[in-house]
Structures are given as structure tokens and as C-alpha cells.
Amino acid sequence: MEKNKNFEEQMAELEKIVTELEKGDLSLDDSVAKFEEGIKLSKECNKVLEEAEKKITILVNQDGDMKEENFDAENN
């Protein structure tokens, strides 16, 4: 679940960078650096969303330990 926490942090970081840049009081170099950092971060966020893959599973107790199997609600 750790990775997910990062996604939220990444989004928060992205928000922070955008507001900082919008303030406009950074030097030109810093602005360019912040811009690049922001764009890179936004691409990473998009990647996380693209990579996520649909999974609907059910935890089944098979003689003592839990197994995770795919679950199809329709024919259950």
C-alpha cells in the first residue's frame, strides 16, 4: 500500500510546485527548474493511473489460509 501513499503525496507535491511557480517570484532559472520538476511529476502521476489494472478479487478461506481469487459478481 506504500506505493499508493506516494501517489497522493505526488499529487500534493505537484499542487505545491504549481502554486509556487504561479506566485511568479522565482528567478528565471528556478522557474525553469520548477517547471521541469512539475512536468516530470505530472507524467509520473499519469503513469501510475495508466499502469493500474482492473482487479476484482475475493479472499477465500481455503483450509486455514486465505487465497485471493478473481471474483465475478454477475454469476456469483
Add this chain to the structure above:
Amino acid sequence: MKYANIAITVSYLNQYIKEKIANDEYLNHILIKGEISNFKHHYTGHMYFTLKDEKSLVKCIMFKSYAQKLNFTPKDGMKVFILGSVSVFERDGVYQVYAQAMEEDGVGDLYAKYQELKEKLEKEGLFDEAHKKPIPVIPKVIGVLTSQTGSVIRDIINVSTRRNPNVYIRLLPVAVQGEGAAEKIADGIRYMNQNHLADVLILARGGGSLEDLWPFNEEIVARAIYDSEIPIISAVGHETDFSISDFVADLRAPTPSAAAELAVPDIYEVKQKILGYQNRLRISLIKKVELMQMRYEKCMASSVFKEPTRKIQDQYLVVDQYIKKLENIIKTKYEKEKSTFIELTAKLDAYSPLKTLLRGYSITEKDGKIVNKVAELKSGDEILIRLADGKKNATIRD
């Protein structure tokens, strides 16, 4: 006296009614439910009370022989089922229920238990807002605790996949009603926590009676929710039902579908948000560059660069001005000095011996000193005679 022979007596009336009721099969074996009020347990052992519902009430009596067999002590406000018969108490012209058996009506006492537990947990602070955890904005795994059959899990899956086609739902099937359900639910919550199997948990079940929903009003479920590290959204029963789980949970949703909507972010919106950020980044950078551009151009436009020598010329001007000033000063100074000089020389002339020379006089000097007495001279002395236009040497003859 008019109707004397045809009017019936009161007791005849009551007796007649009593007969009527006594002959009614149904009224001899009836099962009634209601709430006990102004209950009195007479010293004779008989119990007198009224049974009521929202709209009406009926008097009841339970003779000692039946009362002794009760396994609970009836008290006001208790909801009960009564098996008995109806009969008329002729003297007062009142019909009553003669109770032969009585049993607590679960709902009544269940509701009381619900209230009691609710107050207890509330006092203990299990409902406090401060303790409630925020629902993650973009959870990766949605844990669901509900029964694996039925529409609830289907609704949750449908809503979730609509909002996020790549959603990850992990269902832990649990019994949602009946004996032992509460324990399974509590264990389920703990299991999901211990193994970090979700970023948010949905606890859901469809509508039902208070009894059906009862597991979600059990204390162990309440405590399991309270102790859960993973934020929990509770969606139990109909919109109007409020279970204790709803109060303890981090967030209450009116229906399972609503719970899915609260748990699963709409991916399209998230992507739009990211796109928005990218645009704002570009726009602010462009604005920054434009700003810098403008400042650059302003500098370039300034005279310093356009006519670089201008600055120097300006300096020349300044220097010239100083020089002029100097000249003026010197000139005026010179003039002033000159005029004082003239003045002085004029004065000098006025007293100057040369003036007298001009008038034909001369000055005699001996050994560089002016002689002004004859006695100072003796024959043969060398003397110098200074006239206006020059001087001559001479010797004294006598």
C-alpha cells in the same frame, strides 16, 4: 314509564356483549403485540397493565397462575407479545385481555439495547469527529466487507468500475446478518488491517429490519471499526437506517453505491486535474519568460545601450559646465584682482616719487640710499641721479 317494558337493563347489555365476545372463536385465542404501560403487580400476585401502540390501548390482566410462569419481569415501556383471550368485565362494561402467556418482543428490547449501546459508546468517545480518519483521495485498493451474493457487492463493483475502469476491489465476504455475523465482520476488519489489504474499507449491507441489521449494532463490530487503521466507510441498511457502525465509521454513506462513489475517485476527473496542473505550469512559465523578456527589452531600450557614448557625452557636458564655471570664477576673480590692482597702483602713483620725477625732479642716491641733505655729500662722492626717464652716475666736485 313510556319505554319501561321494552328498554333493556345495563347489566343485560353487558351480559349480552360478554356473550357475543365469548362466542367469537378468534377472540378466545389471540396473539397481540404492544407496549406495556402503567404496569401494577398486585399483592395478590395478579398483574394489571395496559397494552398500547401509537394509536390506542387496551386493559390487560394476567392472573397469578400465569404470571408466575414468566421468565422476565415486565415493566413499563417494554414491548411484548401476549397470548390470551378477550372478555368483558360486566360490572364496568369494559372489555379486557386476559393474558395467559407473555414474551418480550425482541424489537422493543433490541431497540432499547441499541440506544443503550449507542449512548455508552458515544460517552466513551467512539463517535468523536477528531478520531475519524480522512478517506484517502486516491486509494489504490478498495476493501469491501459484505456478502458475496446479492446486489450490494454488484452495485459497489458497478459504481466503482464506472468511476475507475482500473479499480482494484478486494472483497472479503462476511455474513451480514444472523448469529455470529458480528464476530465475522469484526475479524474481517482486523484481518484487512493486519495484512494491509486495502487503503479504504467499505462495510455494507442492504436494507432490513433492526434485527437483520443487528450485527452492525454489536459492540465488537463498533470497536473493530474504531481500532481500524484503514479508514472505513459504513453503508448499512436503507438511507434512513442509522446503525452504530455508521456512527463509529470514519464516514457514513447512505447506500452501498454512495459508499463506492465516496471511496473510488473518478479517474477521468483525476486525469483532468493533472492536465490542469500541466497547463498551469506551462502558462506560468511562459508568463515568467515574457516578464523576463520585457525586462530585458526595457534594459536594451534604455539609452545606456542605445547610445552608449551618450553617457560619456553627458559626462563631457558636465565637465564642460564645470570648466565654464571655473573660468567664470577665475575671470571674475581676475577682474576683481585687476581692479584692486589698478586701484592700488593708482594710489601708488599718487604717492609715487616717480610722479615728481615726471615733473622734472630727480632723486639722488649714494650707496643706494636717497640723499636728502647736502651735508651727506662731500667732494668726490659717487652718486646716482634718477630722472623720470632714467638714471646717471656723477661725482661731487666740491
